[in-house]
Amino acid sequence: MSYRNIKVNSTSPDVSNDISIASTNLLDAGRAGVNCVLRKTSTGWGSPSCLKSYAGHLNFEEDTHGGNTNYRYDAEDNYCTRKAGGEYDLTLNITFENTDGIYAPLSNSSWVKSYLFNGTAFNNKKVLLKAVIGSNRVFVNSNYTIQWMTGNPDQTITNSTPLGPMSYSNHEYGSIVYGLYTGSGTNEYVSIRFIDVYGCAITTGAISSIQSITAKIIE
Amino acid sequence: MSHNKVTVAGQKPDANGSITVPFVSTDQITGTPATNDYLKWNGTYWEPTANASLTTGVGHIFIGQGESDNYSNSPHGTGSFSANNQIYFYDSSPVNTITGATITSSSGWISSITLPAGDYLIHAKTLFEFSADGYCLYALYDGSTRLTPGGVVGELRSPYNGGSDIAMGIIQLASSTTITIKIQALSNVDNGTAQGTTPSKHNLISIEKLS
Numbered sequence: 001m002s003y004r005n006i007k008v009n010s011t012s013p014d015v016s017n018d019i020s021i022a023s024t025n026l027l028d029a030g031r032a033g034v035n036c037v038l039r040k041t042s043t044g045w046g047s048p049s050c051l052k053s054y055a056g057h058l059n060f061e062e063d064t065h066g067g068n069t070n071y072r073y074d075a076e077d078n079y080c081t082r083k084a085g086g087e088y089d090l091t092l093n094i095t096f097e098n099t100d101g102i103y104a105p106l107s108n109s110s111w112v113k114s115y116l117f118n119g120t121a122f123n124n125k126k127v128l129l130k131a132v133i134g135s136n137r138v139f140v141n142s143n144y145t146i147q148w149m150t151g152n153p154d155q156t157i158t159n160s161t162p163l164g165p166m167s168y169s170n171h172e173y174g175s176i177v178y179g180l181y182t183g184s185g186t187n188e189y190v191s192i193r194f195i196d197v198y199g200c201a202i203t204t205g206a207i208s209s210i211q212s213i214t215a216k217i218i219e
Numbered sequence: 220m221s222h223n224k225v226t227v228a229g230q231k232p233d234a235n236g237s238i239t240v241p242f243v244s245t246d247q248i249t250g251t252p253a254t255n256d257y258l259k260w261n262g263t264y265w266e267p268t269a270n271a272s273l274t275t276g277v278g279h280i281f282i283g284q285g286e287s288d289n290y291s292n293s294p295h296g297t298g299s300f301s302a303n304n305q306i307y308f309y310d311s312s313p314v315n316t317i318t319g320a321t322i323t324s325s326s327g328w329i330s331s332i333t334l335p336a337g338d339y340l341i342h343a344k345t346l347f348e349f350s351a352d353g354y355c356l357y358a359l360y361d362g363s364t365r366l367t368p369g370g371v372v373g374e375l376r377s378p379y380n381g382g383s384d385i386a387m388g389i390i391q392l393a394s395s396t397t398i399t400i401k402i403q404a405l406s407n408v409d410n411g412t413a414q415g416t417t418p419s420k421h422n423l424i425s426i427e428k429l430s
Contacts, residue, residue, distance in 0.1 A: 005236040008227050041254065128279070128425065147285055165283035165423045168346050173376070176385055178342070178423050180281040180314060218279050218427060219316060 058094050058115065058215035069138055071105035071202035076157040078103050078113040079133065079146055079192035080202055081211060093121035094215065097189070101154040105202050114153035114191035115215070122183030126219040129179035131192055132212040135169055142199030143170040146192050148179025153191045166195055174210070181215075190215075278317030282310045282329060283423035290414035293328040297411040305330065306345060306357055306400045309419035317428050319395075329424075333397045338429040343386045343400050344370050346421035348414050353407025354378065358386045360401045366390045369403055378404075389429065400424070 006012075008019045073079075080099045095116040100107040117127070129148050145168050151160025163179030181190055225231070227238045252258070252267035259268040286309060291297045293307035311327045319335035347355050354373035359366040367388030371379045386400070402408075 006225060006232055007235075007237045009240050010237065126279070128281075128427070162285045164281070165285045166420045167344075168421060170374070172374075173381065173384070176342075176344070176383070178281075178283070178425055180425075 058213065069201040072138075073105055073144065073194050073197045073200050073202065075194050075197055076103055077105060077194045077197070078153045079131075079194065080104060080106070080111045080113050081213060083110055083112055093118040097153065097191075103153055103155075103157075103193075111202075114189045117181070117183060117188050117190055119183065119186040119188065122181075122217075123185040125183045125217050127181040127183070128216050128218050129163065129181060129190065130212075130214050130216075131177050132174065132210065133167070133169055133177060133192075134174045134210045135171055138171075138201045139199030140171060143168065144197040144200050145169075145195040146175075146177050147195055148177060148181075148190065149193045150181060150188050150190050153189050153193075157193050157195075160193060163190070171199075278320070278428040279314070280317055280320060280322070280332065280424065280426040281314040282308050282322070282425075283421075284310055284312075285420050286311060286327075287416040288327060288419045289412075289416055290418045291411045292326060293411070294325065294330060295411050299410045300347075300355075300402060300405055300408045302402055302404055304402045306402060306422075307418075308343075308345065308400070308422040308424055310422075317426070320426075323397075331397050331399045332424070332426070333395060334392055334426070336392050336394050338389060338391050340389050340427045340429055341367060341387065341398075342423065342425040343367075344372075344384045344421070344423050345400075345418050346372055346384070348409045348417050349373055349407045350409045350413070351407045354405065355402060355408050356382075356404040357400055357402050359388070359390070360399050361396050365403070366398065373406070373408075375406065 006019075011019055013019050078099070083096065095118075096112045097114040097116060098107075098109045099105075099111040099113040101113075104111075104113045131146075131148070133146065145166050147166045148163040149157070149160040150163055151157075163181050165178065167175040167177035169175040177192060179190075181188075225238075227240050230238045230240055232238045247265055248258070248267070249261070249264035250267050253269075256267040256269060258265040260266070288309050290307070293309070295304065295307055308329045309327050310324075310329060313322050313324075313329065315322055317334065321333045322329055323331045323333070341359060343357075343359060345357070352373070352375040354371055354376050356369045356371045356379060358369040367386050367390065369379070369382070370384045370386035371382045372384045376382055390398075
């Protein structure tokens, strides 16, 4: 028998008696790509994208729905956001908590006061939170300072932990408030809490049409 | 030459002359990988690593926790502000998972960030106290070169058409670069003493490495 009859991983020698085997010849679950890593499959080794597939992003759909100027925020309240419906497509592991309790200005199933992050889905993951908050025009010189926090939204703010810096907005200018949440492995509430507030009602239709909240896993 | 003498990665041919070579031979792996585990090189062996413990992102920096510290404690001190002044950001324990990136700080006040070559999405904002209606326009810089559009704060932003308080942009760095945030233009920004804890409670730098 000649060595020419030898095959390695089903590859025969070429005319130069050479058997060239690239890593992709050895993978049984897809080709290697830039920045990919080796991952064990049920039958061998594959090289999928190193980017995980997440189903936990949060995004708010555009909605224009006026609030009621009688619903006025107090310090420690949770910032309430109007639900439109489409945002649920991306929130498989985040539960929207309806506005109610002493730290929300109203009880209503069409408004959200906090987000319950699934402990298993977000275990050891870092989530970048961003919220575009509109200005408020109920009173001249109305303003507020808000901050992303984790903790029970129905308890005093001193029981919560800040997730980022404060953000200030007044009757003329909106703001963006940032937070960085790291999953601990247990279910945890995340919400935007009022640190200081003056003269701000829950929202107006124009303001709800520009508010936006996103949660993006970055690691 | 007999095929029986040929081995590839320690594997002999079978009766048909075929040699099956595993992607990683067992003597190169420590432990037994489970389905969905990844391989991580530990210096000697490929080591199975659980999916949940793998760091898959390319890194980020997050500065700003809403902490309180007087701006007069920063390198700026108690004095007044002027154009081209550097802005300092407070964070007692900033997050940095970008390999090769360093944050330069003193007593929690961050003066600069050095980033390795690559592409980055950067957001920066802060808040100042004013002695009268005014504004402060700031942006990210590499030395005297502005890297991003400006963010502006203050009650009188009309010179900038009511612009946002976010200085944001994607920057492409061909080599290691030290970035700072500096004031481009200002009006009635109060002095360092009068700033109190307002900047430290509101300052933010968020950097996501893109490639």
